Amino acid sequence: MSDTVAAEDYYRLLGVSRSADAKEIQRAYRKLARKYHPDVNKDAGAEDRFKQISEAYHVLADPESRAQYDRFGPEFRQYAGAEREYASQTQGAAAGGGGRTRARPGPSGFTWSSAQGGAGPGGASVDWGDLFGDVFGSMRGMDHELTLELTVEEAFRGGARTVVVSGPDGGRQTLDLQIPPGVLDGQRMRVAGGGGAGRDEGGVGDLVITFRVRPDRRLRLDGKNIEMDLLISPWEAALGASVSARAPGGPITVRVPPGSSSGRRLRLKGQGMPQPGGKPGDLFAKVKIMVPPHPTDRERELFEQLQRESAFDPRRAS
Template sequence: MAKDFYEVLGVSRDADPADIQRAYRRLARQNHPDVNKHSEAEERFKDIAEAYDVLSDPELRRRYDAFGEDFRRVPPDTDPAAWREARTYADAGAGARGRWSSGTGPSGGFGAGDFGDEVDIEDLLGGIFGRRGRGGRGRDGWGPGPVPGSDHEAEVEVSVEEAYHGTERSFTISGPDGPRTLDVTIPAGVVDGQRIRLRGQGGPGSGSAAAGDLFLVVRIADHPRYRVEGRDLHALLPIAPWEAALGASVSVDTPGGAATVKVPAGSSSHRRLRLKGRGLPHTRGKPGNFYAELQVRVPGTPTDEEQRLFEELAKVSSFDARSRR
Protein backbone atom coordinates (compact mmCIF):
# COMPACT_ATOMS: atom_id res chain seq x y z
CA MET A 1 0.00 0.00 0.00
CA ALA A 2 1.36 3.43 -0.94
CA LYS A 3 2.35 5.67 1.94
CA ASP A 4 0.81 9.12 2.36
CA PHE A 5 3.74 11.31 3.40
CA TYR A 6 1.44 13.79 5.14
CA GLU A 7 -0.08 11.00 7.23
CA VAL A 8 3.39 9.63 8.02
CA LEU A 9 4.38 12.98 9.57
CA GLY A 10 0.92 13.61 11.00
CA VAL A 11 0.50 17.03 9.35
CA SER A 12 -2.18 18.55 7.15
CA ARG A 13 -1.64 18.97 3.41
CA ASP A 14 -1.37 22.76 3.86
CA ALA A 15 1.23 22.52 6.63
CA ASP A 16 4.02 25.11 6.37
CA PRO A 17 7.73 24.14 6.35
CA ALA A 18 8.12 24.93 10.06
CA ASP A 19 5.26 22.56 10.98
CA ILE A 20 6.78 19.83 8.82
CA GLN A 21 10.20 20.26 10.41
CA ARG A 22 8.75 20.20 13.95
CA ALA A 23 6.76 17.05 13.20
CA TYR A 24 9.81 15.35 11.71
CA ARG A 25 12.06 16.14 14.66
CA ARG A 26 9.49 14.94 17.17
CA LEU A 27 8.79 11.67 15.34
CA ALA A 28 12.46 11.05 14.54
CA ARG A 29 13.35 11.30 18.23
CA GLN A 30 10.52 8.95 19.19
CA ASN A 31 11.31 6.32 16.55
CA HIS A 32 15.07 6.38 16.25
CA PRO A 33 16.35 2.77 16.59
CA ASP A 34 18.84 3.86 19.26
CA VAL A 35 15.96 5.10 21.41
CA ASN A 36 12.97 2.97 20.42
CA LYS A 37 13.69 -0.76 20.54
CA HIS A 38 10.28 -1.78 19.16
CA SER A 39 10.58 -4.12 16.18
CA GLU A 40 8.75 -1.70 13.87
CA ALA A 41 10.61 1.44 14.97
CA GLU A 42 13.41 1.19 12.40
CA GLU A 43 11.03 0.85 9.45
CA ARG A 44 8.88 3.64 10.87
CA PHE A 45 11.98 5.85 11.18
CA LYS A 46 12.88 5.23 7.52
CA ASP A 47 9.34 6.18 6.44
CA ILE A 48 9.58 9.39 8.50
CA ALA A 49 12.93 10.30 6.92
CA GLU A 50 11.61 9.65 3.40
CA ALA A 51 8.47 11.72 4.02
CA TYR A 52 10.50 14.63 5.38
CA ASP A 53 12.97 14.49 2.51
CA VAL A 54 10.11 14.92 0.03
CA LEU A 55 7.90 17.40 1.89
CA SER A 56 10.82 19.63 2.96
CA ASP A 57 11.88 20.08 -0.68
CA PRO A 58 9.54 22.62 -2.38
CA GLU A 59 9.87 21.11 -5.87
CA LEU A 60 9.46 17.48 -4.72
CA ARG A 61 6.49 18.48 -2.58
CA ARG A 62 4.84 20.26 -5.53
CA ARG A 63 5.23 17.16 -7.69
CA TYR A 64 4.01 14.89 -4.88
CA ASP A 65 0.91 17.05 -4.37
CA ALA A 66 0.23 16.92 -8.13
CA PHE A 67 0.93 13.26 -8.91
CA GLY A 68 0.84 11.40 -5.59
CA GLU A 69 2.81 8.16 -5.42
CA ASP A 70 3.76 8.47 -9.12
CA PHE A 71 5.59 11.78 -8.68
CA ARG A 72 9.06 10.27 -9.21
CA ARG A 73 8.34 8.70 -12.59
CA VAL A 74 6.03 11.24 -14.23
CA PRO A 75 7.93 13.28 -16.89
CA PRO A 76 8.74 16.82 -15.68
CA ASP A 77 6.53 18.61 -18.24
CA THR A 78 3.39 16.53 -17.62
CA ASP A 79 0.20 18.48 -16.98
CA PRO A 80 -1.40 17.28 -13.70
CA ALA A 81 -4.95 17.53 -15.03
CA ALA A 82 -4.08 15.53 -18.15
CA TRP A 83 -2.32 12.94 -15.99
CA ARG A 84 -5.34 12.46 -13.72
CA GLU A 85 -7.67 12.16 -16.73
CA ALA A 86 -5.42 9.61 -18.42
CA ARG A 87 -5.00 7.64 -15.22
CA THR A 88 -8.76 7.48 -14.72
CA TYR A 89 -9.10 6.19 -18.28
CA ALA A 90 -6.36 3.62 -17.77
CA ASP A 91 -7.71 2.42 -14.41
CA ALA A 92 -11.12 1.86 -15.99
CA GLY A 93 -9.58 -0.48 -18.56
CA ALA A 94 -7.02 -2.13 -16.34
CA GLY A 95 -7.23 -5.88 -16.28
CA ALA A 96 -3.81 -7.28 -16.88
CA ARG A 97 -0.27 -7.08 -15.56
CA GLY A 98 3.01 -8.09 -17.08
CA ARG A 99 6.30 -8.91 -15.45
CA TRP A 100 9.91 -8.48 -16.49
CA SER A 101 12.92 -9.45 -14.47
CA SER A 102 16.41 -8.22 -15.09
CA GLY A 103 17.92 -11.34 -13.55
CA THR A 104 20.50 -11.03 -10.83
CA GLY A 105 20.92 -7.86 -8.82
CA PRO A 106 24.03 -5.65 -8.48
CA SER A 107 27.30 -7.31 -7.55
CA GLY A 108 28.74 -4.39 -5.64
CA GLY A 109 27.75 -5.69 -2.23
CA PHE A 110 24.39 -3.93 -2.04
CA GLY A 111 22.48 -7.05 -1.12
CA ALA A 112 19.58 -5.58 -3.07
CA GLY A 113 18.66 -8.81 -4.82
CA ASP A 114 16.55 -9.06 -7.97
CA PHE A 115 15.64 -5.90 -9.79
CA GLY A 116 12.47 -7.55 -11.12
CA ASP A 117 9.38 -5.38 -10.96
CA GLU A 118 5.82 -5.43 -12.22
CA VAL A 119 4.66 -3.37 -15.15
CA ASP A 120 1.27 -2.16 -13.97
CA ILE A 121 -1.34 -0.04 -15.67
CA GLU A 122 0.30 3.27 -14.66
CA ASP A 123 3.32 2.30 -16.79
CA LEU A 124 1.03 2.21 -19.82
CA LEU A 125 -0.13 5.80 -19.44
CA GLY A 126 2.67 7.01 -21.67
CA GLY A 127 0.76 5.33 -24.49
CA ILE A 128 -2.04 7.81 -23.97
CA PHE A 129 0.16 10.88 -23.58
CA GLY A 130 2.60 10.10 -26.40
CA ARG A 131 5.28 12.29 -24.70
CA ARG A 132 9.03 12.29 -24.46
CA GLY A 133 9.38 8.96 -26.20
CA ARG A 134 7.72 7.15 -23.29
CA GLY A 135 4.98 5.64 -25.43
CA GLY A 136 2.34 6.39 -28.08
CA ARG A 137 -1.13 5.53 -29.24
CA GLY A 138 -1.93 2.14 -30.74
CA ARG A 139 -2.90 1.81 -34.35
CA ASP A 140 -6.58 2.22 -33.50
CA GLY A 141 -5.78 5.55 -31.84
CA TRP A 142 -6.92 4.41 -28.38
CA GLY A 143 -5.18 1.29 -27.17
CA PRO A 144 -1.70 1.50 -25.65
CA GLY A 145 1.14 1.49 -28.15
CA PRO A 146 4.78 0.84 -27.18
CA VAL A 147 5.02 0.06 -23.46
CA PRO A 148 7.54 2.07 -21.38
CA GLY A 149 10.01 0.06 -19.31
CA SER A 150 9.32 -0.45 -15.63
CA ASP A 151 11.18 1.43 -12.91
CA HIS A 152 13.45 -0.61 -10.64
CA GLU A 153 14.88 -0.02 -7.20
CA ALA A 154 18.00 -1.14 -5.33
CA GLU A 155 19.82 -0.10 -2.15
CA VAL A 156 23.31 1.34 -1.82
CA GLU A 157 25.03 1.57 1.56
CA VAL A 158 27.38 4.44 2.38
CA SER A 159 29.29 5.46 5.50
CA VAL A 160 28.60 8.68 7.40
CA GLU A 161 31.80 10.16 5.98
CA GLU A 162 30.74 9.24 2.44
CA ALA A 163 27.31 10.77 3.01
CA TYR A 164 29.02 13.96 4.20
CA HIS A 165 31.65 14.30 1.45
CA GLY A 166 29.99 12.37 -1.40
CA THR A 167 31.46 9.29 -3.05
CA GLU A 168 31.30 7.09 -6.14
CA ARG A 169 30.15 3.53 -6.69
CA SER A 170 30.63 1.11 -9.58
CA PHE A 171 28.45 -1.93 -9.86
CA THR A 172 27.23 -4.40 -12.45
CA ILE A 173 23.65 -5.32 -13.22
CA SER A 174 22.38 -8.04 -15.52
CA GLY A 175 19.70 -7.58 -18.14
CA PRO A 176 18.38 -9.00 -21.43
CA ASP A 177 21.41 -7.60 -23.29
CA GLY A 178 23.92 -9.01 -20.80
CA PRO A 179 25.71 -7.41 -17.84
CA ARG A 180 26.50 -3.71 -17.79
CA THR A 181 28.59 -1.65 -15.41
CA LEU A 182 27.31 1.61 -14.00
CA ASP A 183 29.45 4.35 -12.41
CA VAL A 184 27.32 6.34 -9.99
CA THR A 185 28.14 9.54 -8.13
CA ILE A 186 26.63 9.70 -4.65
CA PRO A 187 26.32 13.44 -3.94
CA ALA A 188 27.44 15.04 -0.70
CA GLY A 189 24.65 15.44 1.84
CA VAL A 190 22.53 12.40 1.03
CA VAL A 191 20.33 11.16 3.87
CA ASP A 192 19.12 7.71 4.77
CA GLY A 193 16.24 6.69 2.50
CA GLN A 194 17.02 9.26 -0.21
CA ARG A 195 16.56 8.07 -3.79
CA ILE A 196 19.01 8.69 -6.61
CA ARG A 197 17.49 8.44 -10.07
CA LEU A 198 19.38 6.84 -12.94
CA ARG A 199 17.38 7.61 -16.07
CA GLY A 200 16.96 4.80 -18.56
CA GLN A 201 18.65 2.17 -16.40
CA GLY A 202 15.50 0.29 -15.43
CA GLY A 203 13.47 -2.24 -17.39
CA PRO A 204 13.57 -2.06 -21.21
CA GLY A 205 10.57 -0.67 -23.06
CA SER A 206 8.84 -2.41 -25.91
CA GLY A 207 8.90 -1.08 -29.44
CA SER A 208 10.06 2.53 -29.51
CA ALA A 209 9.25 3.21 -25.85
CA ALA A 210 12.01 4.34 -23.51
CA ALA A 211 13.49 2.20 -20.78
CA GLY A 212 12.42 2.73 -17.20
CA ASP A 213 14.54 4.31 -14.49
CA LEU A 214 16.64 2.77 -11.74
CA PHE A 215 16.28 4.30 -8.28
CA LEU A 216 19.12 3.78 -5.82
CA VAL A 217 17.90 4.03 -2.22
CA VAL A 218 20.66 5.31 0.05
CA ARG A 219 21.22 3.58 3.37
CA ILE A 220 23.68 5.11 5.83
CA ALA A 221 25.60 2.39 7.67
CA ASP A 222 25.88 2.33 11.45
CA HIS A 223 28.94 4.20 12.69
CA PRO A 224 31.03 3.53 15.83
CA ARG A 225 31.16 7.25 16.68
CA TYR A 226 28.28 9.08 15.02
CA ARG A 227 24.53 8.62 15.21
CA VAL A 228 22.53 10.01 12.28
CA GLU A 229 19.11 11.59 12.73
CA GLY A 230 17.95 13.07 9.44
CA ARG A 231 20.71 15.56 8.65
CA ASP A 232 21.74 15.97 12.29
CA LEU A 233 24.72 14.07 13.69
CA HIS A 234 25.17 13.06 17.32
CA ALA A 235 28.32 11.91 19.12
CA LEU A 236 29.50 11.35 22.70
CA LEU A 237 32.17 13.74 23.95
CA PRO A 238 34.14 12.41 26.97
CA ILE A 239 35.37 15.11 29.37
CA ALA A 240 37.24 15.10 32.68
CA PRO A 241 35.49 16.00 35.98
CA TRP A 242 37.44 19.27 36.28
CA GLU A 243 36.51 20.23 32.71
CA ALA A 244 32.87 19.68 33.58
CA ALA A 245 33.13 21.62 36.84
CA LEU A 246 35.32 24.51 35.69
CA GLY A 247 34.45 24.72 32.00
CA ALA A 248 36.83 24.16 29.09
CA SER A 249 37.34 24.40 25.34
CA VAL A 250 37.40 20.87 23.97
CA SER A 251 38.19 19.50 20.51
CA VAL A 252 35.63 17.21 18.90
CA ASP A 253 35.94 15.19 15.69
CA THR A 254 33.26 15.70 13.04
CA PRO A 255 33.04 14.28 9.48
CA GLY A 256 34.05 17.72 8.24
CA GLY A 257 37.15 17.87 10.46
CA ALA A 258 38.03 18.81 14.02
CA ALA A 259 35.97 21.53 15.72
CA THR A 260 36.08 23.19 19.14
CA VAL A 261 33.20 23.34 21.60
CA LYS A 262 33.04 25.36 24.78
CA VAL A 263 31.95 23.29 27.77
CA PRO A 264 30.14 25.61 30.22
CA ALA A 265 31.22 25.43 33.86
CA GLY A 266 28.98 23.19 35.93
CA SER A 267 28.13 20.82 33.07
CA SER A 268 27.02 17.23 33.71
CA SER A 269 26.85 14.08 31.61
CA HIS A 270 24.21 14.01 28.84
CA ARG A 271 24.28 17.77 28.32
CA ARG A 272 24.18 18.44 24.56
CA LEU A 273 26.30 21.10 22.91
CA ARG A 274 25.33 22.16 19.40
CA LEU A 275 27.68 22.90 16.54
CA LYS A 276 25.38 24.71 14.12
CA GLY A 277 25.63 23.62 10.48
CA ARG A 278 28.23 20.92 11.12
CA GLY A 279 25.87 18.03 10.35
CA LEU A 280 25.21 16.60 6.89
CA PRO A 281 25.20 19.30 4.16
CA HIS A 282 22.19 20.14 2.03
CA THR A 283 22.52 21.30 -1.57
CA ARG A 284 19.19 23.14 -1.57
CA GLY A 285 18.69 24.10 2.06
CA LYS A 286 20.21 24.38 5.51
CA PRO A 287 22.73 21.78 6.63
CA GLY A 288 22.11 19.69 9.71
CA ASN A 289 23.68 20.33 13.10
CA PHE A 290 26.26 18.37 15.07
CA TYR A 291 25.40 17.58 18.70
CA ALA A 292 28.13 16.64 21.17
CA GLU A 293 26.70 14.84 24.21
CA LEU A 294 28.93 15.24 27.25
CA GLN A 295 30.12 12.15 29.08
CA VAL A 296 31.97 12.88 32.34
CA ARG A 297 34.67 10.28 32.93
CA VAL A 298 36.91 9.74 35.95
CA PRO A 299 40.35 8.13 36.11
CA GLY A 300 40.03 4.34 36.36
CA THR A 301 43.29 4.08 38.31
CA PRO A 302 44.02 7.52 39.83
CA THR A 303 47.53 8.43 40.87
CA ASP A 304 48.31 8.90 44.56
CA GLU A 305 48.06 12.66 44.16
CA GLU A 306 44.74 12.42 42.27
CA GLN A 307 43.43 10.09 44.97
CA ARG A 308 44.46 12.54 47.69
CA LEU A 309 42.83 15.49 45.94
CA PHE A 310 39.58 13.58 45.33
CA GLU A 311 39.48 12.62 49.02
CA GLU A 312 40.11 16.22 50.03
CA LEU A 313 37.35 17.40 47.70
CA ALA A 314 34.97 14.85 49.21
CA LYS A 315 35.66 16.25 52.69
CA VAL A 316 35.11 19.90 51.87
CA SER A 317 32.32 19.68 49.27
CA SER A 318 28.64 19.87 50.24
CA PHE A 319 27.50 18.86 46.74
CA ASP A 320 24.88 16.08 46.67
CA ALA A 321 24.80 14.43 43.24
CA ARG A 322 21.50 12.70 44.07
CA SER A 323 19.70 15.85 45.07
CA ARG A 324 16.94 16.99 42.71
CA ARG A 325 17.92 20.64 43.21
Protein backbone atom coordinates in the same frame (compact mmCIF):
# COMPACT_ATOMS: atom_id res chain seq x y z
CA MET B 1 5.82 11.69 -8.98
CA SER B 2 8.02 8.81 -7.93
CA ASP B 3 8.02 5.69 -10.09
CA THR B 4 8.82 3.58 -7.05
CA VAL B 5 5.89 4.18 -4.71
CA ALA B 6 4.72 0.82 -3.41
CA ALA B 7 1.76 -0.67 -5.27
CA GLU B 8 -0.58 -0.32 -2.29
CA ASP B 9 -4.26 0.44 -2.77
CA TYR B 10 -4.57 4.23 -3.00
CA TYR B 11 -8.00 4.34 -1.40
CA ARG B 12 -6.76 2.33 1.56
CA LEU B 13 -3.70 4.56 1.86
CA LEU B 14 -5.94 7.62 2.26
CA GLY B 15 -8.49 5.79 4.38
CA VAL B 16 -11.45 6.54 2.10
CA SER B 17 -14.01 4.40 0.28
CA ARG B 18 -13.88 3.86 -3.46
CA SER B 19 -17.01 6.01 -3.75
CA ALA B 20 -15.46 8.98 -1.91
CA ASP B 21 -15.93 12.34 -3.58
CA ALA B 22 -13.19 14.91 -4.26
CA LYS B 23 -13.75 16.77 -0.97
CA GLU B 24 -13.47 13.59 1.10
CA ILE B 25 -10.25 12.68 -0.66
CA GLN B 26 -8.80 16.15 -0.11
CA ARG B 27 -9.72 16.15 3.60
CA ALA B 28 -8.18 12.72 4.11
CA TYR B 29 -4.99 13.76 2.33
CA ARG B 30 -4.58 16.96 4.36
CA LYS B 31 -5.02 15.09 7.62
CA LEU B 32 -2.43 12.45 6.69
CA ALA B 33 -0.02 15.00 5.19
CA ARG B 34 0.03 16.92 8.47
CA LYS B 35 0.72 13.67 10.33
CA TYR B 36 3.50 12.29 8.12
CA HIS B 37 5.22 15.40 6.70
CA PRO B 38 8.99 14.92 7.25
CA ASP B 39 9.31 18.42 8.72
CA VAL B 40 6.92 17.36 11.49
CA ASN B 41 7.31 13.60 11.83
CA LYS B 42 10.86 12.36 12.37
CA ASP B 43 9.89 8.69 12.84
CA ALA B 44 11.53 6.12 10.60
CA GLY B 45 9.35 5.52 7.56
CA ALA B 46 7.35 8.75 7.89
CA GLU B 47 8.91 10.32 4.80
CA ASP B 48 8.20 7.23 2.68
CA ARG B 49 4.61 7.19 3.94
CA PHE B 50 4.25 10.88 3.08
CA LYS B 51 5.43 10.17 -0.48
CA GLN B 52 2.95 7.30 -0.77
CA ILE B 53 -0.07 9.32 0.36
CA SER B 54 0.99 12.23 -1.87
CA GLU B 55 1.15 9.88 -4.86
CA ALA B 56 -2.28 8.46 -3.96
CA TYR B 57 -3.81 11.93 -3.63
CA HIS B 58 -2.44 13.25 -6.92
CA VAL B 59 -3.85 10.22 -8.74
CA LEU B 60 -7.28 10.17 -7.08
CA ALA B 61 -7.75 13.96 -7.11
CA ASP B 62 -7.63 14.05 -10.90
CA PRO B 63 -10.83 12.58 -12.45
CA GLU B 64 -9.04 11.20 -15.51
CA SER B 65 -6.20 9.49 -13.67
CA ARG B 66 -8.65 8.23 -11.02
CA ALA B 67 -10.81 6.62 -13.71
CA GLN B 68 -7.73 4.95 -15.18
CA TYR B 69 -6.61 3.76 -11.74
CA ASP B 70 -10.08 2.33 -11.00
CA ARG B 71 -9.98 0.45 -14.27
CA PHE B 72 -6.41 -0.81 -14.41
CA GLY B 73 -5.16 -0.72 -10.80
CA PRO B 74 -1.61 0.23 -9.67
CA GLU B 75 -0.15 -0.26 -13.17
CA PHE B 76 -2.71 2.11 -14.69
CA ARG B 77 -0.14 4.36 -16.34
CA GLN B 78 1.33 1.49 -18.32
CA TYR B 79 -1.94 -0.05 -19.41
CA ALA B 80 -3.83 3.20 -19.99
CA GLY B 81 -0.99 4.36 -22.22
CA ALA B 82 -1.08 1.08 -24.10
CA GLU B 83 -4.84 1.38 -24.54
CA ARG B 84 -4.50 4.88 -26.00
CA GLU B 85 -1.81 3.70 -28.41
CA TYR B 86 -3.94 0.75 -29.46
CA ALA B 87 -6.97 3.01 -30.04
CA SER B 88 -4.82 5.32 -32.14
CA GLN B 89 -3.58 2.42 -34.24
CA THR B 90 -7.03 0.98 -34.85
CA GLN B 91 -8.49 4.38 -35.71
CA GLY B 92 -5.70 4.94 -38.23
CA ALA B 93 -6.30 1.55 -39.77
CA ALA B 94 -10.05 2.22 -39.95
CA ALA B 95 -9.47 5.51 -41.76
CA GLY B 96 -7.31 3.83 -44.39
CA GLY B 97 -9.03 0.46 -44.75
CA GLY B 98 -12.79 0.78 -44.42
CA GLY B 99 -12.86 0.13 -40.70
CA ARG B 100 -10.84 -3.09 -40.85
CA THR B 101 -7.66 -3.92 -39.04
CA ARG B 102 -5.17 -6.37 -40.39
CA ALA B 103 -4.97 -9.89 -39.00
CA ARG B 104 -1.69 -11.53 -38.13
CA PRO B 105 -0.95 -14.87 -36.50
CA GLY B 106 -1.46 -14.59 -32.75
CA PRO B 107 0.28 -16.46 -29.93
CA SER B 108 -0.92 -20.06 -29.62
CA GLY B 109 -3.03 -19.53 -32.74
CA PHE B 110 -5.58 -17.45 -30.76
CA THR B 111 -7.27 -14.64 -32.68
CA TRP B 112 -9.83 -12.16 -31.44
CA SER B 113 -12.14 -11.07 -34.27
CA SER B 114 -14.18 -7.89 -34.43
CA ALA B 115 -15.76 -5.79 -37.15
CA GLN B 116 -18.17 -2.93 -37.51
CA GLY B 117 -21.63 -4.46 -37.35
CA GLY B 118 -20.32 -7.68 -35.77
CA ALA B 119 -17.83 -10.41 -36.49
CA GLY B 120 -18.29 -12.93 -39.23
CA PRO B 121 -16.68 -14.59 -42.19
CA GLY B 122 -14.46 -12.12 -43.92
CA GLY B 123 -14.80 -9.69 -41.00
CA ALA B 124 -11.87 -7.64 -39.79
CA SER B 125 -9.78 -9.16 -36.98
CA VAL B 126 -7.33 -7.95 -34.36
CA ASP B 127 -5.13 -10.62 -32.82
CA TRP B 128 -3.33 -10.67 -29.48
CA GLY B 129 -0.06 -10.24 -31.33
CA ASP B 130 -1.26 -6.78 -32.43
CA LEU B 131 -2.47 -5.89 -28.97
CA PHE B 132 0.41 -7.19 -26.88
CA GLY B 133 3.17 -7.33 -29.46
CA ASP B 134 3.03 -4.03 -31.33
CA VAL B 135 1.58 -1.99 -28.46
CA PHE B 136 3.41 -3.42 -25.48
CA GLY B 137 6.47 -4.18 -27.56
CA SER B 138 7.57 -0.54 -27.56
CA MET B 139 7.86 -0.03 -23.83
CA ARG B 140 10.40 1.65 -21.59
CA GLY B 141 12.43 -0.72 -19.44
CA MET B 142 11.62 -1.18 -15.78
CA ASP B 143 13.39 0.87 -13.14
CA HIS B 144 15.69 -1.08 -10.83
CA GLU B 145 16.05 -0.20 -7.15
CA LEU B 146 19.11 -0.30 -4.94
CA THR B 147 19.55 0.55 -1.26
CA LEU B 148 23.00 2.00 -0.58
CA GLU B 149 24.20 2.14 3.03
CA LEU B 150 26.60 4.90 4.09
CA THR B 151 28.25 5.98 7.31
CA VAL B 152 27.53 9.51 8.53
CA GLU B 153 30.99 10.60 7.41
CA GLU B 154 30.56 9.04 3.95
CA ALA B 155 27.20 10.79 3.55
CA PHE B 156 28.73 14.07 4.73
CA ARG B 157 31.58 13.97 2.23
CA GLY B 158 29.85 12.35 -0.74
CA GLY B 159 32.19 11.34 -3.53
CA ALA B 160 32.76 8.48 -5.93
CA ARG B 161 31.27 5.04 -5.32
CA THR B 162 31.19 1.95 -7.51
CA VAL B 163 28.25 -0.46 -7.44
CA VAL B 164 27.50 -3.67 -9.31
CA VAL B 165 23.87 -4.11 -10.37
CA SER B 166 21.80 -6.06 -12.88
CA GLY B 167 22.35 -4.85 -16.42
CA PRO B 168 19.75 -4.33 -19.16
CA ASP B 169 20.79 -7.61 -20.78
CA GLY B 170 20.19 -9.57 -17.56
CA GLY B 171 23.90 -9.79 -16.71
CA ARG B 172 25.87 -7.64 -14.31
CA GLN B 173 27.04 -4.10 -14.90
CA THR B 174 29.36 -1.84 -12.95
CA LEU B 175 28.27 1.76 -12.41
CA ASP B 176 30.48 4.59 -11.18
CA LEU B 177 28.37 6.92 -9.04
CA GLN B 178 29.09 10.45 -7.87
CA ILE B 179 27.29 10.86 -4.55
CA PRO B 180 26.59 14.51 -3.73
CA PRO B 181 27.82 15.71 -0.32
CA GLY B 182 25.21 15.85 2.41
CA VAL B 183 22.83 13.08 1.29
CA LEU B 184 20.25 12.34 3.97
CA ASP B 185 18.76 9.11 5.21
CA GLY B 186 15.95 8.02 2.87
CA GLN B 187 16.98 10.42 0.09
CA ARG B 188 16.84 9.04 -3.45
CA MET B 189 18.99 9.49 -6.52
CA ARG B 190 18.07 8.44 -10.06
CA VAL B 191 20.76 7.14 -12.42
CA ALA B 192 19.56 7.33 -16.01
CA GLY B 193 19.99 4.14 -18.00
CA GLY B 194 20.82 1.94 -15.02
CA GLY B 195 17.61 -0.12 -15.15
CA GLY B 196 16.12 -2.86 -17.26
CA ALA B 197 16.14 -3.04 -21.03
CA GLY B 198 13.19 -1.62 -22.94
CA ARG B 199 11.41 -3.32 -25.79
CA ASP B 200 11.87 -2.15 -29.35
CA GLU B 201 12.49 1.60 -29.06
CA GLY B 202 11.16 1.93 -25.52
CA GLY B 203 14.50 2.85 -23.97
CA VAL B 204 16.32 1.58 -20.89
CA GLY B 205 14.88 2.15 -17.42
CA ASP B 206 16.68 3.95 -14.60
CA LEU B 207 18.40 2.86 -11.40
CA VAL B 208 16.74 4.41 -8.33
CA ILE B 209 19.08 4.51 -5.33
CA THR B 210 17.78 4.94 -1.78
CA PHE B 211 20.43 6.07 0.69
CA ARG B 212 20.46 4.73 4.23
CA VAL B 213 22.76 6.51 6.67
CA ARG B 214 23.67 4.26 9.57
CA PRO B 215 24.68 5.65 12.99
CA ASP B 216 27.78 4.46 14.78
CA ARG B 217 29.03 4.65 18.34
CA ARG B 218 30.15 8.27 17.82
CA LEU B 219 27.95 9.91 15.18
CA ARG B 220 24.19 10.00 14.61
CA LEU B 221 22.05 11.73 11.98
CA ASP B 222 18.84 13.62 12.79
CA GLY B 223 17.46 15.00 9.53
CA LYS B 224 20.24 17.29 8.32
CA ASN B 225 21.65 17.73 11.85
CA ILE B 226 24.48 15.60 13.21
CA GLU B 227 24.91 14.59 16.84
CA MET B 228 28.31 13.47 18.05
CA ASP B 229 29.56 12.35 21.46
CA LEU B 230 32.04 14.74 23.09
CA LEU B 231 34.16 12.84 25.60
CA ILE B 232 35.46 15.00 28.45
CA SER B 233 37.04 14.48 31.87
CA PRO B 234 35.30 15.28 35.18
CA TRP B 235 37.50 18.34 35.73
CA GLU B 236 36.83 19.65 32.20
CA ALA B 237 33.12 19.26 32.88
CA ALA B 238 33.34 21.02 36.24
CA LEU B 239 35.77 23.81 35.35
CA GLY B 240 35.06 24.27 31.63
CA ALA B 241 37.53 23.74 28.83
CA SER B 242 38.24 24.05 25.12
CA VAL B 243 38.14 20.50 23.80
CA SER B 244 39.48 19.29 20.48
CA ALA B 245 37.32 16.78 18.62
CA ARG B 246 37.01 15.13 15.21
CA ALA B 247 33.84 16.08 13.36
CA PRO B 248 32.77 14.74 9.94
CA GLY B 249 34.05 17.95 8.37
CA GLY B 250 37.44 17.76 10.09
CA PRO B 251 39.02 18.76 13.43
CA ILE B 252 37.06 21.25 15.57
CA THR B 253 37.37 22.93 18.95
CA VAL B 254 34.36 22.88 21.25
CA ARG B 255 34.01 25.30 24.13
CA VAL B 256 32.61 23.41 27.13
CA PRO B 257 31.01 25.77 29.67
CA PRO B 258 31.81 25.20 33.38
CA GLY B 259 29.36 22.91 35.15
CA SER B 260 28.47 20.81 32.11
CA SER B 261 26.90 17.45 32.96
CA SER B 262 26.64 14.39 30.74
CA GLY B 263 23.89 14.76 28.16
CA ARG B 264 24.32 18.49 27.62
CA ARG B 265 24.15 19.32 23.90
CA LEU B 266 26.42 22.06 22.59
CA ARG B 267 25.33 23.48 19.25
CA LEU B 268 27.80 24.34 16.49
CA LYS B 269 25.72 26.19 13.94
CA GLY B 270 26.09 25.31 10.26
CA GLN B 271 28.49 22.40 10.84
CA GLY B 272 25.98 19.64 10.20
CA MET B 273 25.18 18.05 6.84
CA PRO B 274 26.00 20.30 3.87
CA GLN B 275 23.05 21.05 1.61
CA PRO B 276 24.22 22.30 -1.80
CA GLY B 277 22.01 25.24 -2.68
CA GLY B 278 20.40 25.24 0.76
CA LYS B 279 21.03 25.89 4.44
CA PRO B 280 23.34 23.34 6.10
CA GLY B 281 22.37 21.51 9.25
CA ASP B 282 23.89 21.98 12.68
CA LEU B 283 26.33 19.87 14.66
CA PHE B 284 25.43 19.03 18.25
CA ALA B 285 28.24 17.90 20.55
CA LYS B 286 26.72 15.79 23.33
CA VAL B 287 28.76 15.90 26.52
CA LYS B 288 29.81 12.51 27.88
CA ILE B 289 31.88 12.57 31.06
CA MET B 290 34.52 9.85 31.29
CA VAL B 291 36.44 8.84 34.42
CA PRO B 292 39.86 7.16 34.57
CA PRO B 293 39.19 3.41 34.22
CA HIS B 294 42.29 2.62 36.30
CA PRO B 295 43.09 5.64 38.51
CA THR B 296 46.59 6.03 39.82
CA ASP B 297 47.18 6.20 43.56
CA ARG B 298 47.44 9.98 43.34
CA GLU B 299 44.25 10.27 41.27
CA ARG B 300 42.41 8.08 43.77
CA GLU B 301 43.73 10.24 46.62
CA LEU B 302 42.48 13.43 44.95
CA PHE B 303 39.06 11.91 44.22
CA GLU B 304 38.80 10.81 47.86
CA GLN B 305 39.74 14.31 49.00
CA LEU B 306 37.07 15.79 46.73
CA GLN B 307 34.55 13.30 48.11
CA ARG B 308 35.29 14.43 51.67
CA GLU B 309 35.21 18.14 50.97
CA SER B 310 32.41 18.47 48.38
CA ALA B 311 28.80 18.89 49.49
CA PHE B 312 27.50 18.19 45.99
CA ASP B 313 24.85 15.47 45.82
CA PRO B 314 23.83 14.76 42.18
CA ARG B 315 20.73 12.84 43.26
CA ARG B 316 19.45 15.70 45.37
CA ALA B 317 20.45 18.31 42.79
CA SER B 318 18.42 16.63 40.08
